[in-house]
Amino acid sequence: MPPRSRISVEVAKPPVDFAPSIVVAETASLAGTHRIRIAANTVIHPRAKLNSALGPITIGRHCIISERTQITAPDSQGLTIGDGVVVEVNAVVEAREVGEGTAVEVGVRIGKGAVVGKNCKLSPLTRVADAEVIPDNTVLYGAGERRVDASGTAGARRKLLERHVDSLRVLIPSNASKWMS
Amino acid sequence: MPPKQIKGEYIETDTGNKVSRKSVILGSQNIILGGKTIIQADCTIRGDLRRTVAPGQQSGNVAIAVGRYCFLSRSSVLRPPGKTHRGLYSYYPMKIGDHVFVGEGTVVEAALIGSYVHIGKDCGKFTIIKDCVRIEEGTVIAPNTVIPSFSVVAGRPGVVVDELPETAVEGLELKNIYRTI
Numbered sequence: 001m002p003p004r005s006r007i008s009v010e011v012a013k014p015p016v017d018f019a020p021s022i023v024v025a026e027t028a029s030l031a032g033t034h035r036i037r038i039a040a041n042t043v044i045h046p047r048a049k050l051n052s053a054l055g056p057i058t059i060g061r062h063c064i065i066s067e068r069t070q071i072t073a074p075d076s077q078g079l080t081i082g083d084g085v086v087v088e089v090n091a092v093v094e095a096r097e098v099g100e101g102t103a104v105e106v107g108v109r110i111g112k113g114a115v116v117g118k119n120c121k122l123s124p125l126t127r128v129a130d131a132e133v134i135p136d137n138t139v140l141y142g143a144g145e146r147r148v149d150a151s152g153t154a155g156a157r158r159k160l161l162e163r164h165v166d167s168l169r170v171l172i173p174s175n176a177s178k179w180m181s
Numbered sequence: 182m183p184p185k186q187i188k189g190e191y192i193e194t195d196t197g198n199k200v201s202r203k204s205v206i207l208g209s210q211n212i213i214l215g216g217k218t219i220i221q222a223d224c225t226i227r228g229d230l231r232r233t234v235a236p237g238q239q240s241g242n243v244a245i246a247v248g249r250y251c252f253l254s255r256s257s258v259l260r261p262p263g264k265t266h267r268g269l270y271s272y273y274p275m276k277i278g279d280h281v282f283v284g285e286g287t288v289v290e291a292a293l294i295g296s297y298v299h300i301g302k303d304c305g306k307f308t309i310i311k312d313c314v315r316i317e318e319g320t321v322i323a324p325n326t327v328i329p330s331f332s333v334v335a336g337r338p339g340v341v342v343d344e345l346p347e348t349a350v351e352g353l354e355l356k357n358i359y360r361t362i
Binding site: 047124166 | 205258286319
């Protein structure tokens with residue numbers, strides 16, 4: 001018996017709109033029927049799942065989408081992820097919008113149609129309810145506590161993130177052409 | 182006639198590691214398993230995130246080193262920690278001692294984990310966990326934390342809530358679990 005391929009049968013490939021400088025790992029999964037747009041310098045780790053069955057997904061520049069994440073468009077209005085957003089391992093994002101410079105840490109769940117502002121930090125294992133609106137610069141931590149980050153370090157964080165993206169570009173082999181046809 | 186070999190869930194290596202066929206191991210050339218370690222299904226190990234070095238420098242090629250009798254439960258993730266140092270973002274090697282238990286769905290980004298450690302869930306970046314520690318389920322350990330020996334850690338962020346008796350080592354041995362699989 002020949003060994004079976006580990007990658008399951010491909011579901012319909014979604015239409016994609018990729019900038020030339022992005023990194024999409026071979027084993028990342030993009031599914032759905034609506035358009036997935038990914039802007040320049042974004043990294044999609046292996047085994048990340050993007051699903052555009054219900055609406056389009058737009059991802060900004062300098063984003064990092066880690067492995068085992070699920071990025072799903074909540075409805076036909078789609079999901080927009082701003083520039084410089086980091087989505088860490090095991091996170092589930094079904095938001096309407098995730099603002100620029102926001103960090104979504106390990107195991108965070110963002111409910112359907114929620115709107116997360118700019119430069120927020122969602123600490124590991126926190127939850128954002130369905131349709132909730134999180135204002136800019138909010139930090140979610142612990143068991144649902146919140147505070148406003150007034151340190152104004154968003155610019156510095158962004159610089160570090162750009163370096164992170166540069167290093168990942170070397171480490172992760174990209175296979176964007178697999179999705180373009 | 183030799184008995185027919187049953188194609189089980191696990192692949193056994195020469196040193197007695199049992200690795201599930203359904204686990205996701207990336208960059209296996211950068212991973213060292215000490216022997217008698219069990220890796221369960223759906224477990225992700227990111228060996229591809231190795232150290233990035235300036236050209237001409239000797240490159241360290243070990244990303245993750247795991248000791249003997251470790252147990253990585255289903256859906257757990259081992260991922261080397263990364264940071265920017267002197268303007269260059271790099272991942273740093275992760276070392277795990279012997280008899281380390283990693284619970285289901287846990288994400289480990291620690292720099293160092295000693296021996297006889299029991300981790301329930303989630304662990305922050307660049308943490309150093311010394312020998313004989315118990316981390317309860319649902320604990321989030323802040324980045325760069327150092328956890329002393331014989332402590333019990335719980336909460337978000339994880340703090341030391343209790344101490345383990347010196348006899349706890351026996352209870353944390355994983356030789357018996359290894360035999361059952």
